[in-house]
Amino acid sequence: MTQLLPDRDTVEPGTELAVDIVGLTKAFGGLRAVDDVTIRVPRGRIHGILGPNGAGKTTVLNMVSGFIQADAGRIEVFGADVTRMQPFRIARQGVGRTYQNIRLFPGLTVLETVVAGAYMQRSSTIAGAILFSPGERRERREMRERATELLDKVGVRAGSSALAETLSYGDQRRVEIARALATNPRVLLLDEPTAGMNDAESEEVGRLLLDLRDLGLTLILIEHNMRLVEEFCESVSVMNSGALLAEGAPTWCLEQDDVKEAYFGKRSDAARIATLRRARRGESGT
Ligand SMILES: Nc1ncnc2c1ncn2[C@@H]1O[C@H](COP(=O)(O)OP(=O)(O)OP(=O)(O)O)[C@@H](O)[C@H]1O
Numbered sequence: 001m002t003q004l005l006p007d008r009d010t011v012e013p014g015t016e017l018a019v020d021i022v023g024l025t026k027a028f029g030g031l032r033a034v035d036d037v038t039i040r041v042p043r044g045r046i047h048g049i050l051g052p053n054g055a056g057k058t059t060v061l062n063m064v065s066g067f068i069q070a071d072a073g074r075i076e077v078f079g080a081d082v083t084r085m086q087p088f089r090i091a092r093q094g095v096g097r098t099y100q101n102i103r104l105f106p107g108l109t110v111l112e113t114v115v116a117g118a119y120m121q122r123s124s125t126i127a128g129a130i131l132f133s134p135g136e137r138r139e140r141r142e143m144r145e146r147a148t149e150l151l152d153k154v155g156v157r158a159g160s161s162a163l164a165e166t167l168s169y170g171d172q173r174r175v176e177i178a179r180a181l182a183t184n185p186r187v188l189l190l191d192e193p194t195a196g197m198n199d200a201e202s203e204e205v206g207r208l209l210l211d212l213r214d215l216g217l218t219l220i221l222i223e224h225n226m227r228l229v230e231e232f233c234e235s236v237s238v239m240n241s242g243a244l245l246a247e248g249a250p251t252w253c254l255e256q257d258d259v260k261e262a263y264f265g266k267r268s269d270a271a272r273i274a275t276l277r278r279a280r281r282g283e284s285g286t
Contacts, residue, residue, distance in 0.1 A: 096185030
């Protein structure tokens with residue numbers, strides 16, 4: 001009998017959860033893009049979401065960041081229910097993110113792009129901004145200083161006055177990470193942060209993830225680079241056809257036959273998912 005194979009040691013009882021996703025479900029028309037998915041991520045962990053194309057990974061991140069409303073289920077961030085919150089409120093709960101397709105504002109320099117992220121967290125009033133008060137000037141200076149620090153931290157090689165859209169692909173991804181960090185997130189969601197990067201660049205991103213984790217952030221990333229996942233993720237959730245297929249330590253998950261099949265395909269998805277669902281309900285059958 002095939003089973004959903006959770007590594008029960010993934011989350012120790014009593015651990016503080018940064019993100020607690022329970023029974024998350026989303027359908028687009030007749031397609032169940034995300035089907036009863038539970039993912040629990042303790043504070044300070046690097047957690048990967050894996051799965052073949054169309055598995056529902058980005059849809060999960062879109063629901064956590066509020067861009068898509070869930071049909072059912074619950075999402076908590078550090079104990080706060082964010083399931084029905086607007087994206088800007090979720091950002092203020094400390095959730096930052098990057099996108100699968102790089103989204104940089106055309107015409108902005110590298111520094112301006114990161115400062116634009118910092119504006120999410122600014123404290124001065126609209127009146128202060130219009131009047132360009134001393135408080136406003138100080139805040140702008142501080143935001144520029146912080147943006148410069150972040151660009152240095154993420155290792156952007158181009159100068160901060162270059163137009164962001166003219167940067168190499170790897171640097172554009174790093175600028176996106178710096179922009180997300182400028183919102184002072186406690187949880188960072190990264191959608192394929194190493195897409196289009198070579199091995200050395202991917203390794204640098206992996207080390208950056210460790211640094212950020214050591215600073216106290218919780219990181220959830222969608223990633224197709226299995227070497228990176230095995231080296232840098234502490235736990236993973238594997239999805240296929242909207243459902244959770246396995247969860248636990250990366251190497252362990254990647255060794256499971258169902259996970260290999262999901263990636264390389266032997267049985268049809270429909271047959272496998274039906275089997276898994278029966279197994280989860282405790283029924284036998286092939
Ligand atoms: N806004 C939408 N409207 C209709 N269908 C959608 C929408 N967003 C996603 N889907 C569908 O939902 C399914 C899951 O998509 P999703 O982008 O979450 O998968 P994914 O695992 O992130 O895949 P990939 O690795 O290719 O990015 C796919 O079949 C996709 O076509």
